[in-house]
Structure formats: structure tokens, C-alpha cells
Amino acid sequence: MPARRMVMIVNPRGGTRRGPRVLDSVKPAFESAGIALDVRETTRAGHARELAATLDLEGCDGLCLIGGDGTIHEVVNGVMQRPEPSTTPLGFIPGGTGNDVPRHFECRDPEEAVRRIIAGSARPVDVMRVTMGEEVRHCINIVGWGATVDINRTAERLRYLGPPRYTIAALSHILRAKRRQAEIVLDGETLTGSFLLAAACNTRFTGRGMDLAPQAAADDGKVDVVLVRRASRMQMLTLLNRTYDGSHVAMPCVECRQVRSLTITSTKPERLMLDGELKGTSPVSVDVLPGALRVLV
Structure with missing residues (x-):
């Protein structure tokens, strides 16, 4: 079976600045599952959106992020502005202050979020277009x-x-x-x-x-x-x-x-x-x- 590959966007400055610590704690679970991570750390406001809009996701099993609701907002907007609709599922690992989107999905614990991502079961989610x-x-x-x-x-x-x-x-x-x-x-x-x-x-x-x-x-x-x-x-x-x-x-x-x-x-x-x-x-x-x-x- 070919190795699985996922992109991981990490916001090191969001919320309590715990993104890098969360990444270190969840890496072993991905390694044990045979998933190769392509880690991209954001360096400025709007960077997560740029990455989500431009990264090559061909053959990618998941576009994941570590951050808060603001990082999720950026990634969602990046994905939605891609020239062609993306079928790559998103994965949210809580790393912010509010984490209200993960709270909705009853998944505020980073380790539980990783378990669900590795399981690979994706569900459709609506998006609000705001003009x-x-x-x-x-x-x-x-x-x-x-x-x-x-x-x-x-x-x-x-x-x-x-x-x-x-x-x-x-x-x-x-x-x-x-x-x-x-x-x-x-x-x-x-x-x-x-x-x-x-x-x-x-x-x-x-x-x-x-x-x-x-x-x-x-x-x-x-x-x-x-x-x-x-x-x-x-x-x-x-x-x-x-x-x-x-x-x-x-x-x-x-x-x-x-x-x-x-x-x-x-x-x-x-x-x-x-x-x-x-x-x-x-x-x-x-x-x-x-x-x-x-x-x-």
C-alpha cells in the first residue's frame, strides 16, 4: 500500500503560541500510522491562506492545520479560492484560544483530532459565502x-x-x-x-x-x-x-x-x-x- 501523505500548516503564533508544542506531541501518531507529513509553518498574517490556495495537493490525503479559529478561517478561504475545487479533506487540530469550530465537532483535544484524521473518515461541511x-x-x-x-x-x-x-x-x-x-x-x-x-x-x-x-x-x-x-x-x-x-x-x-x-x-x-x-x-x-x-x- 502506498504511503499516505498529508500537509500540515502550523501557526506558531496563534492563541497561546502552542502550535509547535502540539506538532511535537502529535508527530509520533502520524509516524506510527505511516503518514508522511509535509509541515509548513506560517510566518505572517494571511500566510495560511496563501499556502492553502497554492500548495500542490495532488495525491495528498489531507490538508491539516494546527491553530485556532482564525487559522481555520484562513485555510478555508485559501481552499475556496483555488482555481479548481479541491477534494482534499481538511483536518483541524486545536492550537488556538477559542477553538470554537473544533468544539462544534466535539473534538477539542489534539490527540483525539489526530485519531480522527488518521481514521480518514471525511464528512461534508457547508461554507458561508460572504459578499x-x-x-x-x-x-x-x-x-x-x-x-x-x-x-x-x-x-x-x-x-x-x-x-x-x-x-x-x-x-x-x-x-x-x-x-x-x-x-x-x-x-x-x-x-x-x-x-x-x-x-x-x-x-x-x-x-x-x-x-x-x-x-x-x-x-x-x-x-x-x-x-x-x-x-x-x-x-x-x-x-x-x-x-x-x-x-x-x-x-x-x-x-x-x-x-x-x-x-x-x-x-x-x-x-x-x-x-x-x-x-x-x-x-x-x-x-x-x-x-x-x-x-x-
């Missing part, structure tokens, strides 16, 4: 607008605090929540008014474990949209607490829809959060590309 004017991006986790962006922006400033920064950032914005005027179109249905937040979720989690969209499935051809139009500070505090077990979706102030496409047009350009990264501005349109990728999970 902002002339710019097109692809997301596998979340497209956020409104308070989700405010919280993420503050959390990035508090990165030195480690994992608690997400909760601290959320609490700070509950005290000064800002509503924004917008027109949101969900599968052709138009909603207008002021909104605290809107999030289109392909997977369940964001903000290091907030179960924002507990009914989300990454392979159903739909995105789960979570909307909050108006809420008191007490309601927002309760909502924050209940996002960790997903029970917030039962609150009267929370609206949930499952759609194949949506657009958000605000009265002025507003920053967006794409898979945890602050990129682009509204107006934005999102549509689902069913089963656009295969993932070894």
Missing part, C-alpha cells in the same frame, strides 16, 4: 454584526487576560449596549428596525464556548440566524449567562431562524466579525454553499 461589495470571503463558523462585533473588538484588546476576556468584554457592552438601524432580509423576508445584534451561524459556538446557535448543524444547507432587537440590561445579563448552555434561545427577546441566505443593510457601514476576525463592513450578503468542503472529523 461585501466587491469583496468575497468564506466562513465556516459565524458572521456577526452589531454587539457580536463590539464584544469581539473589546476581547481582542483584552487578549492579555487570556480566556476570561470574552466574558469581560460581553459584560462591558451589556452596560453600554448600542442598537443599530438596519434592514435584514432572511430568505426574502424583510425585517426593518433597530437591532442589538445579528449573527449567522454555521456552527454552534463562538466566544470560547458560548453556545449561540444550539440547533446549528454544519451540514444541513442552512445557517442559523440569531437576532436580538431590544433587551434591558437585566435581560442582556441573563442572555449572556444562558448562552453558555444554549437556553437563551427560549428568551422572548431572542429570535432564531434557519435560512439559506440573508442580507444586512445598515444605515451606515458597520464592522463585521467573520469567524472571530474583524473584517469588512455592511452591507453584506451571506449564502450557503452546501457541502463545499470535506472535513476529517
Whole structure:
């Protein structure tokens, strides 16, 4: 039987900078399975995307990565911009801070991730195509607008605090929540008014474990949209607490829809959060590309 070969993109600077340590710990498992690794270490922002877009994947059994959700975002975008659609499955080995995409697949342990990659069973995963004017991006986790962006922006400033920064950032914005005027179109249905937040979720989690969209499935051809139009500070505090077990979706102030496409047009350009990264501005349109990728999970 020919030896198996996989490419491994490693982000040495993501999250807690543990990428190289994770690589050292998982290498023996690949060697024991007879899998040759072609390791590529990123050296700058955007490098993982460049590698995923240009590497020769002919005869490759898997395009794997060690990093966090930001690295996954880069690799997904690189794969989606290849001249010809890639059939090489992706493998995600957690090495970041949030690791919300691996959390969705119940695979936050690097060793378990490696076992699944070696097993070689790939499943189809949807991708969200995000269009902002002339710019097109692809997301596998979340497209956020409104308070989700405010919280993420503050959390990035508090990165030195480690994992608690997400909760601290959320609490700070509950005290000064800002509503924004917008027109949101969900599968052709138009909603207008002021909104605290809107999030289109392909997977369940964001903000290091907030179960924002507990009914989300990454392979159903739909995105789960979570909307909050108006809420008191007490309601927002309760909502924050209940996002960790997903029970917030039962609150009267929370609206949930499952759609194949949506657009958000605000009265002025507003920053967006794409898979945890602050990129682009509204107006934005999102549509689902069913089963656009295969993932070894």
C-alpha cells in the first residue's frame, strides 16, 4: 500500500503560541500510522491562506492545520479560492484560544483530532459565502454584526487576560449596549428596525464556548440566524449567562431562524466579525454553499 501523505500548516503564533508544542506531541501518531507529513509553518498574517490556495495537493490525503479559529478561517478561504475545487479533506487540530469550530465537532483535544484524521473518515461541511461589495470571503463558523462585533473588538484588546476576556468584554457592552438601524432580509423576508445584534451561524459556538446557535448543524444547507432587537440590561445579563448552555434561545427577546441566505443593510457601514476576525463592513450578503468542503472529523 502506498504511503499516505498529508500537509500540515502550523501557526506558531496563534492563541497561546502552542502550535509547535502540539506538532511535537502529535508527530509520533502520524509516524506510527505511516503518514508522511509535509509541515509548513506560517510566518505572517494571511500566510495560511496563501499556502492553502497554492500548495500542490495532488495525491495528498489531507490538508491539516494546527491553530485556532482564525487559522481555520484562513485555510478555508485559501481552499475556496483555488482555481479548481479541491477534494482534499481538511483536518483541524486545536492550537488556538477559542477553538470554537473544533468544539462544534466535539473534538477539542489534539490527540483525539489526530485519531480522527488518521481514521480518514471525511464528512461534508457547508461554507458561508460572504459578499461585501466587491469583496468575497468564506466562513465556516459565524458572521456577526452589531454587539457580536463590539464584544469581539473589546476581547481582542483584552487578549492579555487570556480566556476570561470574552466574558469581560460581553459584560462591558451589556452596560453600554448600542442598537443599530438596519434592514435584514432572511430568505426574502424583510425585517426593518433597530437591532442589538445579528449573527449567522454555521456552527454552534463562538466566544470560547458560548453556545449561540444550539440547533446549528454544519451540514444541513442552512445557517442559523440569531437576532436580538431590544433587551434591558437585566435581560442582556441573563442572555449572556444562558448562552453558555444554549437556553437563551427560549428568551422572548431572542429570535432564531434557519435560512439559506440573508442580507444586512445598515444605515451606515458597520464592522463585521467573520469567524472571530474583524473584517469588512455592511452591507453584506451571506449564502450557503452546501457541502463545499470535506472535513476529517
